[in-house]
Amino acid sequence: MSYIRNLVSMAVLSTGSAVVLLSQSAFAETVNLRFSWKLKGEYAFFYLGKNKGIYRDAGIDVNLGEGAGAQSALAAVVQGREDLAVVPGIFAITAIQKGMPVKIVALYQPAAPVVLLSHQESPVEKPADLEGKSIASAVGETSTAYLDVFCSRNRIDCSKIKKINMDSQIRISQFMQGKVDVVGVYRTSDLPLLKEKTGSNFAVLDLPEFGLVVPGLAVVARVDAVEKNAAVLRRFFVATDKAIEMARREPDAATAALKTVWQVGPSDAIVREQVEATSRSIPAAAAKPLGWIEDSAISDAVRLIAAVEDIGAPRPPASFYTNELLAR
Template sequence: MSHAAGLVRRVALTASAVIAATLASQSAMAEDINVRFSWKLKGEYGFFYLGEQKGLYKDAGLTPKLGEGAGAQAALGALIQGQEDVVVLPGIFAISAIQKGMPVKIIALYQPTTPIALISHPDKPVKTPKDLEGKTVAHAVGETGTSYLSAFCDINKVDCSKVKKIQMDAQSRVPQFLQKQVDVVSVYRTNDLPVLEERTGTTFPTLDLPEYGLGVPGLALVASNSGIEKKGATLRKFLTANAKAIDATRADPAGATAVLKGVWQGGPSDKVIQKQIEATSASMPSPDGKPMGWIDEKVISNAIELIKLDEDIGSVKPLSSFYTNELLKQ
């Protein structure tokens, strides 16, 4: 080997070593961010996993630690205790918790309106709000779809005294419906409906609640007030990476399905997962001129009015207590 060739080779090796060391350093500098879902894996969470697989969080200097949950209350409790940096849960639950004094804020709202529907049996279809009269409806405490049924009736001029809500355990609602013990049950279009229709081979008559005026804030990201103060830069990077992950999922739902399937032990079929992912993408609007997840103050105030119909909440806190858009600003 000539002296010149040897020199070139040594330079190339040195450059490679520098690049490798730089990449290793960047990886070592990646900051962990603990993210807790409020429930078990479902298609709604697919964009987090696709974003992770595509390196979108790594590019932002983050390593997300994604974990399943066991309900909104448990997730919020872990957030307050400092075990989590972000929790992912229905926005309406966060708003209710904040009104009761929990020191947290919504930092992104991906579903200003929860994609929820009432389904019925083909032989007793409920296709319009008026069709609810004379029907029995499964209800569980804290359940989004039926907790605000009285408001839905008011909006649509339905006589709610003719609608019988039958209270039961949350896990009993769907089995009772399938056994025809009740006429109507609420489901998430982004989760329950694809699973049920595949399992039963039935296309259920569906009454879309948002279509008829019931806007309940859905998929939201929540952080503690102290976390926002101490880790604002980290949360900002996380939200920016989320927006890229959501765009990537819209463009490649099959890819998101494959990635989620890989971590979802005992999950449903690929077909169901992809339907969940596509329904979730359709439920997350891209605000004109605003970043993904931007929170409209009117959505918050309307949600508070809904909560007031369901429970006595006392004097309403200032709207700025419930959310911040500061971490979404570029």
């Protein structure tokens, strides 16, 4: 993950520049949030909260922006161009371990909803089925980055799985053309699109179900913003909690809210399926706000990263996250 090291360097270079954290208008305080990727159903609850006035009622004017990867989203937060970034939790943990001055302030997916797809004529439905198969692999791609760990935990022989390295943009097309047997995708975004596009009923192996738990959808903030802007950010997360619950109850409303800005996106039916899959991927903890971070989720992720690369001495868990902004 050399791009993380480059990003940390960018953070160091930017420390001398002015940091703009939260702006304030005459009517509401502004929170700027950047996604790590292009629009998809996973982000619908943010747009629902904005569309239904949930953020406005909390005294917040929220600006939501598409991204072009976790690296640029994290850089925008570090450099003060954004207040918050939505990125895969595992990327944030890796960056923090390498010295990036950010913290995870909400973890909505303790287990990223990553699955392995295969064709029905040669299905992979349990870990042992992977032996003798080929799998598409790309740099930083979650489903194969920790394949050795997955094999070890499920007592299968990884040497019998052929990893074929390729550009991430062609993994799915290579799978559809039969050039690889297996490809990893997100249940919340990729799978609904593929099912609509191909009309195929794929065999699915759920990685978290078989022990590969990788932190997914997370929100990060710059370390100094956690304290300086706590009051505003707490209101933001209370409002986001309400937006997620509304999306659970009203997936059609969440779909419509997202489609107001994603007019060239897939059909309403597919976006709705993405919304519903995302809702299922966000656990509701008893007596705790949505996004609550367990210490074990961070510690387990650090050990997972250390199993595939040299990260040096692990930082203390408190270096990676805080639940302070989720307190009601």
